[in-house]
Amino acid sequence: MSEAIKHNILFVDDDPDFLLTLRDLYEMMSEHSWQIYSAISANQALEVLDKERIDLVVVDVNMPVIDGIQFMGILQHRHPKLKRAVLTGLATPEKRAASLANGADLFIEKATSPEGYKSIFAMFGELLQWQPREGFQGVLRKVGLQDVIQMECLARNSSILEIYNQHVLGRIYIEDGQMVHAMGGDLKGEHALYRLLSLPGGSFELAQFEPPPEKTLNGSWEMLLMEAARVKDENAANVKEEKGADAQLLSNSAPKTSSRLDETLVCTRAGDTLFDAIPEDVQSRVSWLQSVEQQSAKLGNVLALGEFDRLETQLAEGRVLSLVRGGKLIFVRVSTAIGSK
Amino acid sequence: MDELLQQWLDARLSVPGMIACAVAGADAAPACRSADESCPPDLMAQIICTMQTAAPVPGIETAAVRWQTWVFANGKIRAATRSDGWTFAAAVRANSDAAQILDPLTEEFLALKQAEQ
Numbered sequence: 176m177s178e179a180i181k182h183n184i185l186f187v188d189d190d191p192d193f194l195l196t197l198r199d200l201y202e203m204m205s206e207h208s209w210q211i212y213s214a215i216s217a218n219q220a221l222e223v224l225d226k227e228r229i230d231l232v233v234v235d236v237n238m239p240v241i242d243g244i245q246f247m248g249i250l251q252h253r254h255p256k257l258k259r260a261v262l263t264g265l266a267t268p269e270k271r272a273a274s275l276a277n278g279a280d281l282f283i284e285k286a287t288s289p290e291g292y293k294s295i296f297a298m299f300g301e302l303l304q305w306q307p308r309e310g311f312q313g314v315l316r317k318v319g320l321q322d323v324i325q326m327e328c329l330a331r332n333s334s335i336l337e338i339y340n341q342h343v344l345g346r347i348y349i350e351d352g353q354m355v356h357a358m359g360g361d362l363k364g365e366h367a368l369y370r371l372l373s374l375p376g377g378s379f380e381l382a383q384f385e386p387p388p389e390k391t392l393n394g395s396w397e398m399l400l401m402e403a404a405r406v407k408d409e410n411a412a413n414v415k416e417e418k419g420a421d422a423q424l425l426s427n428s429a430p431k432t433s434s435r436l437d438e439t440l441v442c443t444r445a446g447d448t449l450f451d452a453i454p455e456d457v458q459s460r461v462s463w464l465q466s467v468e469q470q471s472a473k474l475g476n477v478l479a480l481g482e483f484d485r486l487e488t489q490l491a492e493g494r495v496l497s498l499v500r501g502g503k504l505i506f507v508r509v510s511t512a513i514g515s516k
Numbered sequence: 517m518d519e520l521l522q523q524w525l526d527a528r529l530s531v532p533g534m535i536a537c538a539v540a541g542a543d544a545a546p547a548c549r550s551a552d553e554s555c556p557p558d559l560m561a562q563i564i565c566t567m568q569t570a571a572p573v574p575g576i577e578t579a580a581v582r583w584q585t586w587v588f589a590n591g592k593i594r595a596a597t598r599s600d601g602w603t604f605a606a607a608v609r610a611n612s613d614a615a616q617i618l619d620p621l622t623e624e625f626l627a628l629k630q631a632e633q
Contacts, residue, residue, distance in 0.1 A: 438575070459574035466571055474563065474586055474593060478535070478555055478607055481589030488573050489582045495573050508575070 182303050183227055185212040187220040187246065188235040188262075204296050217241035217249065224254060231303055234279075236263040236270055244273045251278030258302055262295070280305075320372060320379055321400060328352045328396040333384035338371050339439075339498070339505060345371040348387040354396050356387035364391035365399070372403040380441060380450065380503075437493070438508035444468065449503065464504035467497045521602075524628060525549055528621060533612020535591065536560040539625070540568060542601030555607055564605040567595035583622050591615075596622045 184201070188194050194213040202211055212227060214220035216238065223229065232250060236243035243261055250259055260281035261274040271282045281302055286292045320338065324347065327334055331352030338345040338359070345359025345367060357368035392399065438460070441450040446461045471483035488495040493510040521539050528537055529549045536555040540546035546564050548557035555563075572578050583596035591610050597603040604625040608614035614621075 456574065463571065463574050470566070470570070471586060471588075474566075475588055477559060477563070478588075478591065478593070480591040480593075480607075484587045484589065487585040487587060488576070489584070490576065490580050491582060492580075495576060 181208050182230045183210045183212065184231045184233065184299065184303075185214060185220060185223055185227075185229045186233045186262075187214045187217065187238070187243070189215050189238045190235075191215055200292060201296055201299075204293070205300075217246040220246070221249075221253075224257075229257065231258045231260065231299060233260045233262050233299070236261060236274070237265065244270065244277055247274055247277035247279050258305070260299065260302060320374075321403075323379070323381065324349065324354070324396065324400065327381070328354070335382040335384055336379055337382050337500075338374070338379045339500070339507065344500075347371060348384075349396075350384065350387075352396070354392045354399055355390045356392055358391075363389075365402070368392065368399060369403050369406040372400075373407040437510050438506065440464070440506040442504050444502060444504060460506045461504075464497055464506055468499055468504060471499070520628065522547060524625070528606070531614040531617065531621075533609040533614035535607040535609060535614075536563075537604070537606040538564040540564045540603050540605075542568075560605070560607070563593065563607065564595070564603060567593075567605050568597065568603050570595075582626070585618070592618065594618050594622060596625060598626055 182205075186194055186197050188197075191213075194215070198211040198213060201209055212223050212229065214223055217240065220232065220234075224232070232254075234243040234246055234250075238246070241249070243263065247259060247261065250257060255278075259279050260283060261270075261279045262283050262285055263270060264285045266282070266284035274282045281298060283295055283298060286295055320336070323336065327336075327349045329352070333350045333352075336347040336349070338347070346357065347354060347368060348356040354368065357364060357371060359367040359371045362370055439450065439452045440448065440457060440460045442448045442461050442464060444465070446465060448457060448461065451457050467486050468483070471486065475481065475483050483499055485499070486497040488497070493508065496505070496507045496509075498505040498507070525537060525539055525547060526549065528534065529551050535552040536548065536550040536557070536559075538546045538548040538557075538560045540561075546561045548560040548564070550557050550560060567584070570584075573581065579599065581597075583594060585595075586593040589610065591608055592615055593605065593607050595603060595605045604622065606614070606618065606621070608618060
């Protein structure tokens with residue numbers, strides 16, 4: 176094997192002549208920096224994958240026994256980090272959708288000219304260079320804030336944790352596996368971090384990293400998390416509930432309130448649910464949020480009150496917040512009970 | 517519209533930051549007051565009508581709702597409906613005196629009718 180070889184690519188197609196042509200063509204075009212492997216069936220391809228370090232698999236759709244779309248699903252399960260492309264002679268919208276749904280990174284129609292194969296070569300080259308976006312994708316359920324921070328730091332990721340509850344909108348910035356900035360309410364730095372990590376309830380979301388406005392956290396993430404746990408324990412001994420910004424205005428003689436987060440829902444404007452902790456009927460909440468956003472646009476326009484922030488529904492014992500944040504719709508319901516001090 | 521509600525509404529209009537306010541019964545035409553030309557009485561009438569016919573919050577009994585506040589960058593719209601069907605709505609500037617006293621003002625409205633009864 177030449178030292179110049181950088182990428183191993185496996186083509187899977189039931190046409191051996193096509194495989195030979197592709198191998199000769201792409202090894203020549205890459206000046207032998209691509210090592211081309213071939214397989215005429217899914218089974219043979221899996222054998223190659225078990226033996227060789229493959230960077231990219233390119234699969235035909237129409238193959239006997241296991242077709243390319245099914246094979247994409249198998250690859251997604253067995254080799255989730257592998258880059259995958261579909262190359263087919265019969266491209267249809269249905270096949271494209273099915274391929275992408277089964278984990279294909281690229282869906283390409285076979286070329287009918289040398290120029291076309293040059294374009295495909297360039298696309299495979301791009302795919303080989305492409306680095307997937309780091310971070311979570313999907314729905315987080317019953318995962319603690321500290322767990323997510325720990326995972327992000329251990330993986331040396333860069334991301335932003337956005338945290339919501341009835342009193343606080345906070346952010347924790349993680350850059351290359353270190354917590355570098357935290358903000359929540361009027362607080363910044365360690366005070367904000369400890370407060371956010373002490374919240375008794377709320378929702379959070381992992382957002383794509385952007386540079387923080389400033390850096391307010393120093394020290395290792397392990398120490399910061401340990402200190403946060405200590406502060407939380409200390410506070411728990413004296414205070415049984417989170418005191419929000421409003422509560423700070425109360426006098427010492429005022430009765431304390433305790434809060435409980437009953438419902439949380441985050442969805443897109445199109446109504447796709449991203450996170451929910453709702454006991455029942457998620458769809459009615461989604462529809463409600465969409466109607467709130469529409470209504471707010473009308474009200475904001477006629478009165479020129481600027482950008483809509485939230486709708487607060489004050490209940491006899493609690494509050495419902497309907498928010499629009501960063502293109503997402505958020506529904507939070509909190510119960511409060513007043514007790515004597 | 518009873519006189520007490522009219523007088524109460526007139527007195528609240530002078531609070532700095534108040535854009536407009538209104539009260540309306542379930543079957544009565546709204547009484548609207550405006551302190552700012554950006555929201556004339558007929559517009560406030562539309563707004564209070566919108567508040568009266570707004571969809572209920574899912575999972576919440578209507579009777580459990582004390583009031584609703586639409587919060588914008590530059591102001592708020594508050595609406596409160598009593599069990600007798602009377603609704604109060606106010607549009608206020610952000611960070612104004614009127615914004616600061618929205619809660620007690622609404623409590624006043626909610627208590628006003630109870631005192632009458």
